[in-house]
Amino acid sequence: MEDAQRILFIKRAQDLGFTLSEVKELLELNTKPRITCGAVKEKTLVKINEIENKIADLNRMKASLEKLACACDASQDTIKQYKVQECFDVGLNCKC
Numbered sequence: 238m239e240d241a242q243r244i245l246f247i248k249r250a251q252d253l254g255f256t257l258s259e260v261k262e263l264l265e266l267n268t269k270p271r272i273t274c275g276a277v278k279e280k281t282l283v284k285i286n287e288i289e290n291k292i293a294d295l296n297r298m299k300a301s302l303e304k305l306a307c308a309c310d311a312s313q314d315t316i317k318q319y320k321v322q323e324c325f326d327v328g329l330n331c332k333c
Contacts, residue, residue, distance in 0.1 A: 243264070246260075246264070247260050247264075250263065254291060259284075262280065262284075263284065266280060266281065
């Protein structure tokens with residue numbers, strides 16, 4: 238059962254955007270015999286910061302996509318003035 242849980246953890250972490258190297262680091266937090274509590278705390282705080290940055294990026298992307306969807310609903314002419322690739326950088330100025 239432990240192997241199945243480990244595989245599920247690995248797959249889920251990959252689904253969330255973690256690389257295999259990052260997943261390995263996370264798993265080693267529980268299995269390395271010589272790792273100190275201070276080292277675990279340092280690694281987890283770094284990982285928490287990385288996760289918070291990813292969440293912020295995802296929230297910005299979501300907001301831009303919502304504005305892009307709004308522009309598409311408003312009129313087909315409105316969206317022509319925007320390049321989809323730019324919507325994550327500059328956002329769209331439409332009101333829904």
